[in-house]
Amino acid sequence: MMDEMSSLDVYYAMKELRGLQGGKIQKIYQRDRKLRIQIYAQGDSYDLMLEPGRIYVSRYDRKGPIKPPNFCMFLRKYLRNETIREVNQHKFDRIIEIHTGENTLVCELFGKGNFVLLDGDGKIIQPLEIQNWSQRKIVSGEKYKYPPTGRDPRKLGSREFGRFVDTDKEIVRKIARDLNLGGRWAEEACFRAGIDKSKHGKDLDDAEINRLRKSIELLLKSGGNPGIYFQDEKMEAAVPFHLKKFGDMDFESRETFNRALDDYFSELEKKEIEDEVEEKKEEQVSRVRRIKEEQEEAEEKWSEKQEKSEKKANLIYENYSLVDDILSGIQKAMSSDISWDEVKDRIREEDTPQARAVEEINEDEGTIVVCIEGEDLELDFRRSVEENAESFYETKKKAKDKIEKIKDKKKEIIQKERSLKKKDKGDFAGSEKKRGKPQENIEIKEEEGWYKKYRWFRTSQDFLVVAGKSANQNEELVKKKAEDDDIIIHTEIEGSPFTLIKTGDRDVTPLAIREASEFCASFSKAWKRGLGSVDVYWVRPGQVSKDAPSGEYIGKGSFMIKGKKNYLKKTELKISIGVKLNRDENEIRVLNGSTQSVRNRADYFISLNPGNVEKDDLAEQIVKKLAEKASPEDKRFVRKIQKEHVKKLIPPGGGILVG
Numbered sequence: 001m002m003d004e005m006s007s008l009d010v011y012y013a014m015k016e017l018r019g020l021q022g023g024k025i026q027k028i029y030q031r032d033r034k035l036r037i038q039i040y041a042q043g044d045s046y047d048l049m050l051e052p053g054r055i056y057v058s059r060y061d062r063k064g065p066i067k068p069p070n071f072c073m074f075l076r077k078y079l080r081n082e083t084i085r086e087v088n089q090h091k092f093d094r095i096i097e098i099h100t101g102e103n104t105l106v107c108e109l110f111g112k113g114n115f116v117l118l119d120g121d122g123k124i125i126q127p128l129e130i131q132n133w134s135q136r137k138i139v140s141g142e143k144y145k146y147p148p149t150g151r152d153p154r155k156l157g158s159r160e161f162g163r164f165v166d167t168d169k170e171i172v173r174k175i176a177r178d179l180n181l182g183g184r185w186a187e188e189a190c191f192r193a194g195i196d197k198s199k200h201g202k203d204l205d206d207a208e209i210n211r212l213r214k215s216i217e218l219l220l221k222s223g224g225n226p227g228i229y230f231q232d233e234k235m236e237a238a239v240p241f242h243l244k245k246f247g248d249m250d251f252e253s254r255e256t257f258n259r260a261l262d263d264y265f266s267e268l269e270k271k272e273i274e275d276e277v278e279e280k281k282e283e284q285v286s287r288v289r290r291i292k293e294e295q296e297e298a299e300e301k302w303s304e305k306q307e308k309s310e311k312k313a314n315l316i317y318e319n320y321s322l323v324d325d326i327l328s329g330i331q332k333a334m335s336s337d338i339s340w341d342e343v344k345d346r347i348r349e350e351d352t353p354q355a356r357a358v359e360e361i362n363e364d365e366g367t368i369v370v371c372i373e374g375e376d377l378e379l380d381f382r383r384s385v386e387e388n389a390e391s392f393y394e395t396k397k398k399a400k401d402k403i404e405k406i407k408d409k410k411k412e413i414i415q416k417e418r419s420l421k422k423k424d425k426g427d428f429a430g431s432e433k434k435r436g437k438p439q440e441n442i443e444i445k446e447e448e449g450w451y452k453k454y455r456w457f458r459t460s461q462d463f464l465v466v467a468g469k470s471a472n473q474n475e476e477l478v479k480k481k482a483e484d485d486d487i488i489i490h491t492e493i494e495g496s497p498f499t500l501i502k503t504g505d506r507d508v509t510p511l512a513i514r515e516a517s518e519f520c521a522s523f524s525k526a527w528k529r530g531l532g533s534v535d536v537y538w539v540r541p542g543q544v545s546k547d548a549p550s551g552e553y554i555g556k557g558s559f560m561i562k563g564k565k566n567y568l569k570k571t572e573l574k575i576s577i578g579v580k581l582n583r584d585e586n587e588i589r590v591l592n593g594s595t596q597s598v599r600n601r602a603d604y605f606i607s608l609n610p611g612n613v614e615k616d617d618l619a620e621q622i623v624k625k626l627a628e629k630a631s632p633e634d635k636r637f638v639r640k641i642q643k644e645h646v647k648k649l650i651p652p653g654g655g656i657l658v659g
Helices: 007-020 070-079 158-165 171-178 182-193 206-221 257-318 320-335 340-349 353-357 385-421 471-481 510-522 595-601 615-629 643-647
Strands: 024-031 034-041 044-051 054-058 060-062 086-089 095-099 104-108 115-118 124-127 227-231 234-239 250-253 358-362 367-372 375-380 428-432 455-458 464-467 487-491 499-502 533-539 566-572 575-582 587-593 604-613 655-657
Touching: 007 034, 007 044, 007 054, 007 086, 007 182, 007 206, 007 257, 024 070, 034 070, 054 257, 070 115, 070 124, 158 171, 158 206, 171 182, 171 206, 182 206, 227 257, 234 257, 257 320, 257 375, 257 385, 320 353, 320 367, 320 375, 320 385, 340 353, 340 358, 353 358, 353 367, 375 385, 455 587, 455 595, 464 471, 464 510, 471 499, 487 510, 499 510, 510 533, 510 566, 510 575, 510 595, 575 595, 575 615, 587 595, 595 604, 604 615, 615 643, 615 655
Parallel strands: none
Antiparallel strands: 024 034, 034 044, 044 054, 060 428, 086 095, 095 104, 104 115, 115 124, 227 234, 227 250, 358 367, 367 375, 455 464, 464 499, 487 499, 487 533, 533 566, 575 587, 575 604, 604 655
């Protein structure tokens, strides 16, 4: 099976690839040690594929990486929109040079090769990998040196060839390695010359040497009828012409050698990616199963705790008098001068239901263990019967909440399991790519996530902030989305959204709280009233309750706050709206948030304060202002924004642009 191209394959491929000369480099993609260069030439768009052992133009569609590697970004900076002046093969080696006006991209396609960007003087600007060899150093600033190479078979005369083959090595190995022909073509040369490939070079007679030299010359001058050989219905090799040693092996012709290489290596790549995806999927499936098992164990543990806590609380009330007598007796002893040792002695000596129920007294911890109906209950003897029962009910409630969260996580895991069963082709789309002049199809992208139905943004430190748009959403956020470590924010005036900072197990920062407070204040009724600032406070979810004082009622979307409120006095009402561009994928996102967060994330942005400009007019002003701020090459993106994309991000009421 042909895993890579030989220098002879590259030699024939280059005869066709020179048609890319004069073309313009549009995009560059990189995945691991593979480059895909999109080139517009002769009225069509082509994908030049470059990786160890392979070079060809592909007509199959592939996905680009979500985040391009640093080397890829570097190449885009120097080569994007540049015209290809020349494409050539260095000597007779697997090294390709792509020359633009000022730079050269050297593509070393052998096993441990590299991609190296050179300046006009041949100095290294940036390599894919820094490499140190005995004879050369691949590092920025060094003069680029080519690796040692074999003999060029095109430049060997008859006498020189005779001296070349005078060796103790097997002749097939000699010409495969030292002439860069590779094993397949070295065997073909021996087969055509009628020579035993395992024969040592020094044992060849003059006639054999002459026949071998001529068969190699013919390999360099052949061509026509390229295609793919098949062995047992599996692809064996892509070739520029027929191989005699393959005899009657199944063969399918292709229009060009490049088409044969594309079909062969694209199918190989597809299989490699599918194998890789399958391997990763198996790892993910194992991980998902492990998490599922852990969740089931946790659910079982918390269910048991919930059941036991409820049982203990019920036992306390069912045996109210007994428990009350025990607690009262201990409390009386505490208020007298009787020592704890004497208390314990008296209990051991008494033959009453109360004394018989006491199992253990831990005076230092303030607890007593009693046995009721075969169940051990640890009670706080400093508290009442009701308070002790309530503590068990509270434990039951916490266990129930934990179980609900585990069930939600299990649903996510089940969905993940289902998605893993779906076939994934990875980065290889499989279908032929549409050719022709590239179309400018800019798409307005929206975020995907549970929070998209609310108001939301990400702080400059990447904390997710979510705010309710209505009383129902306020209720949902506090009751269903708030977790113990999160932060809840509200203003001191009525008509404020409950705003949630999702900490994600991180320590929330003062900056994140300040940015979220600005967002909360701006989407409160303070904006519509035209206020410049408002007091904002934050609390933990455990401080937020629906429990109203006696005789009062708390409406939907409203809550009682218990304990200390942490204030941010005179928080400014200010919101920013911006656009983030993905120029490589022709995508644009419209976003809003605190000024600092939008400044960090957007390419262009505008800020607003409360004012008297109506929402429709304000949205038009924002779109116009963003277009004015955009650079000439980015205006085509920003002009795709409609006022409806912006209008929904403006706080209710009017506003005014402030920069």
